[in-house]
Amino acid sequence: MKISTTAIPLAAAIAAAMPLSFNTQAEESLTLEEIVVTAQRREEALSDVPLAVTAVDAEGLAEARIEDLSDISNASPSVVAGSSNQASATANVQIRGIGTVGNSRAFEGAVGIFIDGVYRTRAASAMETFVDIGGVQVVRGPQGTLFGKNTAAGAVLINSATPSLEELTTNYSVGFGNYGSQDIKLTVNAPTGENSAIRLSALYDEQDGFFEDVNTGDDINDKRTEALKFQWLWEASDDLSVHVIADALESNANCCYGTVDYEDGDVTTILDNIQLANGLKLPSDDPEDRESALNQEVKQRVTDEGLTLKVVYDTDAGSITSTTAYRNYFFEQKEGDADFHGVDVVQFNEDFDSKFYSQELTFNGELDGKLSGDYILGFYYSKETIDAERDVITGTDADLYFSSLYTAQTSETFGELVAVDAPIAPGVFSSEIMESETESIAIFSHTNIDLNDKWKLVAGLRYSEEEKSGSFENSFFDASTGSYLITPTSGGGAGAFIAGAFCSNSNLSSPSFVAGNTYSCDGLATPLAFLGTMPGPAYDETNVDRAFSGTLGLQYYPSEDTMVYLTYNRGFKAGGVNFDANAGGTLANNPDFVPGATPLDPSYDPETIDGYEVGMKTTYWDGRARANLAAFYNDIQDLQVAQFVGLQYTILNAKSAKNYGLEFENMVQLSEVFSASLDGLWMPHAKYGVDDNIDPAISGQRMKQAPHFTGNAALNFDAPLTDDLSLKGRVQYQYRGSRYIHTSSLAKEDSNHRVNANISLVSDVHGWQLDLWGLNLTDEADPTAVFTPPGLNGELNAYIDAPRTYGITLRGSF
Numbered sequence: 001m002k003i004s005t006t007a008i009p010l011a012a013a014i015a016a017a018m019p020l021s022f023n024t025q026a027e028e029s030l031t032l033e034e035i036v037v038t039a040q041r042r043e044e045a046l047s048d049v050p051l052a053v054t055a056v057d058a059e060g061l062a063e064a065r066i067e068d069l070s071d072i073s074n075a076s077p078s079v080v081a082g083s084s085n086q087a088s089a090t091a092n093v094q095i096r097g098i099g100t101v102g103n104s105r106a107f108e109g110a111v112g113i114f115i116d117g118v119y120r121t122r123a124a125s126a127m128e129t130f131v132d133i134g135g136v137q138v139v140r141g142p143q144g145t146l147f148g149k150n151t152a153a154g155a156v157l158i159n160s161a162t163p164s165l166e167e168l169t170t171n172y173s174v175g176f177g178n179y180g181s182q183d184i185k186l187t188v189n190a191p192t193g194e195n196s197a198i199r200l201s202a203l204y205d206e207q208d209g210f211f212e213d214v215n216t217g218d219d220i221n222d223k224r225t226e227a228l229k230f231q232w233l234w235e236a237s238d239d240l241s242v243h244v245i246a247d248a249l250e251s252n253a254n255c256c257y258g259t260v261d262y263e264d265g266d267v268t269t270i271l272d273n274i275q276l277a278n279g280l281k282l283p284s285d286d287p288e289d290r291e292s293a294l295n296q297e298v299k300q301r302v303t304d305e306g307l308t309l310k311v312v313y314d315t316d317a318g319s320i321t322s323t324t325a326y327r328n329y330f331f332e333q334k335e336g337d338a339d340f341h342g343v344d345v346v347q348f349n350e351d352f353d354s355k356f357y358s359q360e361l362t363f364n365g366e367l368d369g370k371l372s373g374d375y376i377l378g379f380y381y382s383k384e385t386i387d388a389e390r391d392v393i394t395g396t397d398a399d400l401y402f403s404s405l406y407t408a409q410t411s412e413t414f415g416e417l418v419a420v421d422a423p424i425a426p427g428v429f430s431s432e433i434m435e436s437e438t439e440s441i442a443i444f445s446h447t448n449i450d451l452n453d454k455w456k457l458v459a460g461l462r463y464s465e466e467e468k469s470g471s472f473e474n475s476f477f478d479a480s481t482g483s484y485l486i487t488p489t490s491g492g493g494a495g496a497f498i499a500g501a502f503c504s505n506s507n508l509s510s511p512s513f514v515a516g517n518t519y520s521c522d523g524l525a526t527p528l529a530f531l532g533t534m535p536g537p538a539y540d541e542t543n544v545d546r547a548f549s550g551t552l553g554l555q556y557y558p559s560e561d562t563m564v565y566l567t568y569n570r571g572f573k574a575g576g577v578n579f580d581a582n583a584g585g586t587l588a589n590n591p592d593f594v595p596g597a598t599p600l601d602p603s604y605d606p607e608t609i610d611g612y613e614v615g616m617k618t619t620y621w622d623g624r625a626r627a628n629l630a631a632f633y634n635d636i637q638d639l640q641v642a643q644f645v646g647l648q649y650t651i652l653n654a655k656s657a658k659n660y661g662l663e664f665e666n667m668v669q670l671s672e673v674f675s676a677s678l679d680g681l682w683m684p685h686a687k688y689g690v691d692d693n694i695d696p697a698i699s700g701q702r703m704k705q706a707p708h709f710t711g712n713a714a715l716n717f718d719a720p721l722t723d724d725l726s727l728k729g730r731v732q733y734q735y736r737g738s739r740y741i742h743t744s745s746l747a748k749e750d751s752n753h754r755v756n757a758n759i760s761l762v763s764d765v766h767g768w769q770l771d772l773w774g775l776n777l778t779d780e781a782d783p784t785a786v787f788t789p790p791g792l793n794g795e796l797n798a799y800i801d802a803p804r805t806y807g808i809t810l811r812g813s814f
Helices: 007-017 057-061 069-074 123-127 270-278 396-412
Strands: 051-058 079-082 092-095 112-114 118-120 133-140 154-160 169-177 181-191 196-206 210-212 223-235 240-253 258-261 301-315 318-337 348-368 372-396 425-452 455-474 481-490 521-522 537-559 564-575 607-620 625-644 648-669 674-688 709-720 726-735 752-764 768-775 782-789 796-800 805-813
Touching: 051 057, 051 625, 069 079, 069 154, 069 709, 069 726, 079 123, 092 112, 112 123, 118 318, 123 318, 181 805, 196 240, 258 782, 270 396, 348 396, 564 805
Parallel strands: 112 154
Antiparallel strands: 051 133, 079 092, 112 118, 133 154, 169 181, 169 805, 181 196, 196 223, 223 240, 240 301, 258 796, 301 318, 318 348, 348 372, 372 425, 425 455, 455 537, 481 521, 537 564, 564 607, 607 625, 625 648, 648 674, 674 709, 709 726, 726 752, 752 768, 768 805, 782 796
């Protein structure tokens, strides 16, 4: 019998929301603990917050195996996070189907990531392994007031564990698993006097890749991470506290070019024939085999370091908080296998360096007069500078590939390998320099007013001003003469390439290039010029956006255990300048090489969201059960979407988009031993508006990575064995419906299922816990995203979800 996919979420939502009445008197020990959050910049019970919030403490993160932001869907099915080959450009986070999708160095996400109250411009920094984190809060829906900057879809708040003034403690965690997994964490907390303490944390994390190179047998996509975090807390007086956080992380990887063929294009036969001609095997097309073929080991390094100073001063009028931060995020990639195949056609060497400074001042006060409540006044300033460079390099198989491609296109036949008398010499053929600067300033206020015992009013307003500049130039091409410079890495023939597309001037009349020498070449003699992609126009543009955003809402308490709310939120995400290589267009738009050509505008417009939400939070069954229910509607204007089409990165504004749905969370303490949770997101409508000026893969289509239904169900148990030992465990089932997974096509993936589990032996007396855990126990091999490899239009490759992983972890404290 086929069950309606609509009926399942509706039935689950109704069951989750019903405040059922039971005759059984629950024991006090079965009452659920109150959850305290800071989603409104102050500590308050989750049940009193007129927002959809999921909060997970340190123990919950460990139980759910949430090691970084990409695992966050283990806690909330409404959130999707991940990245692909270049985290600085591809790290994407979405909440309720809204967020940044696609590849772009210029993008800041529509979901704001805040670590210890500091905004992270690069979501990639949260994709690295968490270090000594005390808890995570996911705030869903536009957050236009208190966080404001790039929180049109929501915010993720990540907070470090705070130093304790009480006693010297040591926390440890040592874990091993399949695929060479090693995970070692150590934290020491030490009081340094009556009023101060330090906390030092170290992490080492290593895992082999989940893909195997079919020709070498080597692992692909392996990663090693090392990190340190130092904290100092000084309670100078009853009124003044100072908190310093310094952290540094470095990861090194052969990442992340292990993919599988998702859809073959016309060029696939050429690529396959070159690999076979080189004596190489072809990888399997079956995702479950997780085979790939690369012609080199990619060297990728990420460093992320920063310093945060938080000062809180309490006065008779209220509390003043200053948060000052400096961060440096650096990404470097050498020998990137840009064709994602065993052929040596194109390589990338690139780096991305982001330096960020921010200062925020807030004042928290209590209303004094006829109305009771509280308020926040705030000021925010930040500045980020980005320096990025990329060299694109022809490989040893480039001549055969482009020769065969040209012959195939002109003869309308594919598959024949064609060698020409004038091969393309391996070497750099594009040197891109990309720079950006963003300066943001904002003032905001937020007020909670107690109208009476039953009603509360929530109101907030924020004014934001953001200036972004972006520039691009390609030093490889000489715009003054319409020529370019080439420095081959090895010798090769010279002369005319087919149809004059490559070098033919007298400067290169000698029979061969000399490796290391630099030659001037009139005309357009690179594979990218042959494809009509480069050289794109150089530019230096500035974009300024100003906007008001905010919130207005009502809360109603029909009983002591239930709160109902209705809110309107205006979300804002500034526009900017796309500083990728072809943001100003392709060769056809470059007047330096094509007389009369007109460059395209590299800037993109701001994005706004009008979000409406009605929700209910209730505790029932004498405190043994808790349900949160929210219905939402979002009207989006100029939704920003990044696309990667062959060799061109673009950012477009979808004129309009809408989504609406129902979200629920339910937690029940079934007995002294068992508890259960059921969470889900049902989104019957999530579509881009019809717009003839954008890609047909976007116009009028369902949003990418936005299934109709996603859900998590979990059963937890905690049973005493002796006076000291107890047995704890958790089994979780995750469902994700079918969804579109590519911003530049209608590639669609079927629904998928995952089962995760862990069982723990706990010693309360001796303070240790032994975990046996497993993720994706059914070993599903589902594509998470697809893309077009550079220069291989018509072909799609796919990233695959992690396979079955399992291991054992010993953690505890003394």
